[in-house]
Amino acid sequence: MKTFKTMIITETKLSLRGLDMLIFAIFMPIAVLIILGVIYGEKPAFAGADYTFIAQSFGALTTISIAAGGVMGLPLLVSDYRSKKILKRFQVTPVSPMMILIVQVTIYTLYAVVSLVLLYLTAALFFSYRMQGSLLHFMGGYLLVLITMFSIGVMVGGIAKNSKIAGVIASLLYFPMFIFSGATLPYEVMPAAMRRAADVLPLTQGIKILKAASLGEAADNIFVPVLVMTVLAVSCIFISLRFFKWE
Amino acid sequence: MDNVIQAEGLSKSYDKLTAVNNLSLSVKRGTVFGLLGANGAGKSTAIECILGTKKYDRGMVRILNRDPRTERKILFQKVGVQFQEANYQENITVSELCGVTGALYHNALDSDKLLTRFGIADKKKSFVKDLSGGQKQRLFIVLALIPNPEVVFLDELTTGLDARARRDVWKILRGLKEEGMTMLLTSHFMDEVEVLCDMICILKNGETVFYGTTEEAIRMSPHDKMEDAYLWFTDEEGQQDENI
Incomplete structure (x- = not known):
């Protein structure tokens, strides 16, 4: 426990020093929320909808x-720590290199949760957002999306040959998902052809779960x-688990 | 028997290339053992097989009478290691790195005292990447000593240092030796090896070409200096002559 506590404090400091997660995981979602809120305000999501545009977008954001x-964060970090032989260094200590991965996953989970809370507060305070669906269902969906996305990240970081390749794969995964999965650009405003392409992205599927849960739609969808x-x-x-390379 | 490190018949190959062949060595408590050889001779592979970070194909290894592969958690409470390459996070400070390292062990020493002892206490708030080569190596010695180890492994600690910094590091290692610390080190510098090592093992293409004291190495060669004897054992002198 002493090890975990010291490591999480130090690694969080290092992560904040890097600034990129602060920008991409904390400020960016709030910025997109405010932009959507200013453009679409509290208008209904579509003519006759009983929820606002912001309510529709909340799950995606x-x-x-x-x-x-x-x-983005996890694959880059894991491959970087491997190429710097930080993971290998742990192999000659009493602590498993697995520990540093658990610490990092915890830190990225904290970023996600902080972002979730800030988004909710901003949406509730400025755009009169209330979650219509079940909070329990939403949190279940949220956890599933988090586990899926993080496991993709650890896999990419763990099996990519070097940090450069990990960086390329991370960009190829991140930017299409960021733009086309409906996380920023709302899925509903996309043309039908684009939606079909977007459906291939795992995050699009994750967003469907969160949207349905937050809007209280039927679970069979x-x-x-x-x-x-x-x-x-x-x-x-x-x-x-099978192919992770520690060095 | 008080062998701190014991390896017998250690062999490791990558595909068809034999990196280490049938290496045996033993390091007695309180002594310094030098593993020598040219780049690619198998030193790092040998160290990694002994530490258990690489799987060996054949042989047996014990450190403090424990198997480093199966008893890692207990064994590495009492072993300090400095690998050849620097392995620390970007943007980490000296005190943070010491703190995290200390948190890995049950009975960690006070890193502030160690930093003071090795003359880098004033660098605590500095980023590790901003330290000079000599300061970095002193920090790495501190990190290897934090577990209060019974044995330390130091891989090419003085490579890349200028003459002054190299002397400073030697002084530290000699001090540790006088205190009775058991050490296994690799080095390229024969003056360093002569000063520090009680026993040496010279590797050439993974084969052990000499095992004994530095005096014995000099006596067995036609030369009277350790550097010449080392080159004679590793045949590097012959190659140099051809180049002339």
Whole structure:
């Protein structure tokens, strides 16, 4: 426990010193929320909808931080710590290199949760947002999206040959998801063809779960997304455990 | 028997290349052991096989009478290691690195005292990457000593240092030796090896070409200096002559 506490404090300091997660996981989601709020205000999501545009987008916005940490932060960090031989150094101490991965996953989870709370407060205070659906369902979906995205990240960081390749893969995963999954640009405003392309992205499926949960829609709509995310998470975790390279 | 490190018949190959072949060595408590050889001779592979970060194909290793692969958690409470490459996080300060290192062990020494002892206490708030080469190596010695180890492994500690910094590091290592610390080190500098090592092992293409004291190495060669004897054992002198 002493080890975990000291490591999490130090690694959080190092992470904040880097600034990029602060920008991409904390400020960016708030900025997108405010922009959408200013443009669409508290208008209904579409003619006749009984929820506002912001309410429709809330679930999507909460995934920006998860995606930043999961498919950008984690792969870069894991591959960097491997190429710097920091993971290997742990192999000649009484503590397993697994510890530093647990610490990092915890830190990225904290970023995501802080972002979630800030988004909720901003939306509630300035755009009169209230969650219509079940908070329990939402948190369940949120956890599933988080686990899936983080397991993709650890897998990429763990099996990419070097930091450069990890960086390329992270960019290829992150930017399309950031723009086309509906996390920033709302899925509802996309043309039909673009939506079909977006459906391939795992985050699009995750966002469908969160949207349905936050809007209190019927649970049978999300059977396929939940299945896709679960299968993806299990596969990535399996590949990580099997092929993770410590050096 | 008081062998702190014991390796017998250690062999390791990568595909068809034999990195280490049938290496045996033993390091007695309170002595300094030097593992020598040119780049690519198998020193780092040998150290990694002994520490258990690489799997060896054949042989047996014990450190403090424990198997480093299966008893890692207990064994490494009492072992300090400095690898060849620097392995610390970008943007970490000296005191943070010491703090995290200390948190890994049950009975960590006070790192402030160690930093003071090795003359870098004033660098506590500095980023590790901003230290000079000599200061970095002193910090790495501090890190290896934080567990209050019974044995330390130091891989090419003085490579890349200027003459002054190298002398300073020697002084520290000699001090540790006088206190009875058991050490296994690799080095390229024969003057350093002569000063520090009780026993040496010279590797060439993974084979042990000499095992004994530095005096014995000099006696067995036609030369009267350790550097010449080392080159004679590793055949580097012959190659140099051809180049002339």
